[in-house]
Amino acid sequence: MKQIALYGKGGIGKSTTAANLSAALAERGLSVLQIGCDPKRDSTRMLMHGSWIPTVLDQVREGREAAITTDQVVYRGFGGIRCVESGGPEPGVGCAGRGIIATFQLLERLGSLSGDVIVYDVLGDVVCGGFAMPMREGYAREVYLVTSGELMSLYAANNICKAIARLAGRVGGRCRLAGVIGNAAGQAGEEPLVRAFADRIGSRLVTFIPRDPVVQRAEINRMTVIEYAPDSPQAGVYRALAGSILENRDLVVPTPLSMDELESLALEYLPA
Amino acid sequence: MSSNPLPWSTSRLEGCTLTGALSVTAEVTDGVTVVHGPAGCVQHNASLIHATLLDRDTPHLLRILSSDLDEAGVIFGGEGALASCLGEALAGDPSAVFVLSTCIVQAIGDDVGAVCRREWGVPVIPVPTSGFLGGGFQDGMAGALVALGDLAGGEGGSGGGDRGGGITLVGEKNLEHDVEENFAEVTRLLALLGERPGLRFVRGSRAAALAGLSRGRLNILREPDLGPVGEAFAARFGTPYLDSFPVGLSGSLRFLGEVAGVLGLDPSDALEEERGRQVDALADFGDLRGERIALSPPPGSGAAPFAAEVAASLGLRIADGGTPLPCPSPPPVGTAGVVRLLHRWRRAIRA
Numbered sequence: 001m002k003q004i005a006l007y008g009k010g011g012i013g014k015s016t017t018a019a020n021l022s023a024a025l026a027e028r029g030l031s032v033l034q035i036g037c038d039p040k041r042d043s044t045r046m047l048m049h050g051s052w053i054p055t056v057l058d059q060v061r062e063g064r065e066a067a068i069t070t071d072q073v074v075y076r077g078f079g080g081i082r083c084v085e086s087g088g089p090e091p092g093v094g095c096a097g098r099g100i101i102a103t104f105q106l107l108e109r110l111g112s113l114s115g116d117v118i119v120y121d122v123l124g125d126v127v128c129g130g131f132a133m134p135m136r137e138g139y140a141r142e143v144y145l146v147t148s149g150e151l152m153s154l155y156a157a158n159n160i161c162k163a164i165a166r167l168a169g170r171v172g173g174r175c176r177l178a179g180v181i182g183n184a185a186g187q188a189g190e191e192p193l194v195r196a197f198a199d200r201i202g203s204r205l206v207t208f209i210p211r212d213p214v215v216q217r218a219e220i221n222r223m224t225v226i227e228y229a230p231d232s233p234q235a236g237v238y239r240a241l242a243g244s245i246l247e248n249r250d251l252v253v254p255t256p257l258s259m260d261e262l263e264s265l266a267l268e269y270l271p272a
Numbered sequence: 273m274s275s276n277p278l279p280w281s282t283s284r285l286e287g288c289t290l291t292g293a294l295s296v297t298a299e300v301t302d303g304v305t306v307v308h309g310p311a312g313c314v315q316h317n318a319s320l321i322h323a324t325l326l327d328r329d330t331p332h333l334l335r336i337l338s339s340d341l342d343e344a345g346v347i348f349g350g351e352g353a354l355a356s357c358l359g360e361a362l363a364g365d366p367s368a369v370f371v372l373s374t375c376i377v378q379a380i381g382d383d384v385g386a387v388c389r390r391e392w393g394v395p396v397i398p399v400p401t402s403g404f405l406g407g408g409f410q411d412g413m414a415g416a417l418v419a420l421g422d423l424a425g426g427e428g429g430s431g432g433g434d435r436g437g438g439i440t441l442v443g444e445k446n447l448e449h450d451v452e453e454n455f456a457e458v459t460r461l462l463a464l465l466g467e468r469p470g471l472r473f474v475r476g477s478r479a480a481a482l483a484g485l486s487r488g489r490l491n492i493l494r495e496p497d498l499g500p501v502g503e504a505f506a507a508r509f510g511t512p513y514l515d516s517f518p519v520g521l522s523g524s525l526r527f528l529g530e531v532a533g534v535l536g537l538d539p540s541d542a543l544e545e546e547r548g549r550q551v552d553a554l555a556d557f558g559d560l561r562g563e564r565i566a567l568s569p570p571p572g573s574g575a576a577p578f579a580a581e582v583a584a585s586l587g588l589r590i591a592d593g594g595t596p597l598p599c600p601s602p603p604p605v606g607t608a609g610v611v612r613l614l615h616r617w618r619r620a621i622r623a
Contacts (some may be wrong), residue, residue, distance in 0.1 A: 057347060057348075060344050060347060061342060061344055061347075062349055063344065065343070065344075088347070089347055089348040089349055090348070091381075093343075093348065093349030093351070093381070094346065094347050094348040094349035094350075094379075094380055095347055095379070095380040098343075098346050098347050098349070099347040099348075100511055102343055102347060112343075147365070
């Protein structure tokens with residue numbers, strides 16, 4: 001079983017990438033489980049044709065934790081992909097990180113963490129130990145950073161590298177950086193910058209996903225690009241990404257940059 | 273509460289704010305204390321307090337409730353659980369409710385103060401605790417004392433500047449073994465000046481009685497560590513304070529002089545009587561003169577000068593190989609406390 005986690009700045013397109021990746025993997029006949037680890041609970045929505053599935057923490061909130069069953073938290077979406085949303089508290093209260101931990105404990109208890117591939121789609125930054133849960137022992141060994149060429153996106157990706165390096169250094173820590181997925185924001189010189197960033201942290205650019213209006217059209221129609229426009233070039237990009245990830249054996253402990261190094265790097269690739 | 277004589281890290285004084293705060297709030301006889309957090313936090317602290325009271329043969333039922341925060345409360349926020357628990361507490365018709373918070377409540381950012389500020393019909397007072405995150409036992413105790421000052425109203429207090437109240441004892445150590453003996457000794461010394469303690473803030477008190485804090489003429493703190501509490505009440509109610517119960521022989525005389533000074537009394541007769549009492553007390557232990565002893569007061573406890581003074585006044589010789597004698601921390605209160613200690617020293621020397 002291959003377990004991968006996608007991390008990156010909020011709003012950068014992680015969930016879109018994760019859903020299309022899962023769809024591309026499912027097209028290959030693989031059994032895929034996608035887990036959204038974000039209180040926003042929208043990771044799997046396009047796989048579920050726009051439905052907001054009940055979250056794991058909804059069950060906990062209702063006090064049904066002891067009697068919970070797999071079919072109350074795992075829902076089948078496009079291509080038979082099993083979809084799970086952790087959910088979380090309302091903004092400003094409680095502890096979303098603890099919610100992620102509780103979700104993992106519950107899924108473990110239910111025996112739901114199974115299949116050929118598990119894709120963890122995790123909230124923007126590793127703000128606490130709870131959001132590092134997918135990187136812990138027994139879960140995702142392969143972490144992919146999703147980033148655009150915007151400085152703040154690279155900053156968040158660099159922060160996540162720090163978490164990976166820290167967790168990898170622990171006794172028994174098997175979490176590694178598997179690569180960088182560039183997701184274009186549309187700025188000039190973006191792909192070379194993301195590629196250079198990946199090189200500098202000791203990793204590599206796995207795929208650079210260009211901007212394409214078909215992504216937005218697919219989402220308006222409540223589908224992934226793989227389902228909505230299977231013959232589009234963008235669908236081909238996601239399929240290539242799936243292939244690269246399945247074949248990828250290049251796992252490293254990253255070397256995070258200092259803020260000065262990051263800014264200098266961005267300046268190098270800033271258009272004149 | 274006496275310090276544990278074991279290594280520092282196990283001292284009860286380094287424990288949780290909850291224990292310190294509960295040692296104060298649980299003494300409000302018609303109040304209820306709500307601990308917002310997991311039930312285990314209440315179980316642990318209430319058990320500790322109950323066991324201590326049992327050890328003193330003075331157990332009583334502690335009026336403490338837990339908001340019983342569970343996994344869902346941690347994830348989604350526990351303010352609802354707190355509000356529900358306050359409703360349960362109010363069903364018992366208490367005169368006041370005191371709300372303590374645990375580590376996890378602080379960690380997840382519950383706004384305990386906002387819940388307490390709702391209209392509950394009786395004072396619902398948040399006590400700054402936050403479990404271990406808020407500090408140790410002493411921080412919890414001091415925080416509870418200041419918080420319970422709310423029952424005395426705002427600046428100037430409910431007395432509106434009326435200083436007709438008496439002398440308030442602030443922060444008695446409700447869990448220490450000699451708490452009543454110490455109270456009796458302070459009462460005896462004050463009587464020499466024609467005074468007596470009024471309010472015990474807080475020991476076996478009703479909530480309404482605590483309002484008298486604002487009218488007191490003098491606050492006497494149990495120990496110097498409560499200095500910030502004395503300062504807070506001085507700023508809020510304009511009440512002067514002494515920073516400690518009397519400690520040692522010279523300390524007891526100094527205490528009389530300081531109380532008299534604040535209250536504008538002539539301490540001459542009281543001092544003469546107390547000096548005579550001390551001379552007589554020491555004479556009863558004249559058989560110990562010249563004994564070789566060893567003293568090992570806990571570092572930083574303030575017991576060292578006290579023990580040295582008692583030893584010197586009896587002509588005891590501190591020497592290597594001398595009989596090791598106990599040096600309790602905090603030191604015993606007043607001349608009576610010295611006498612109790614000397615009985616212990618005599619037993620050790622004659623053993």
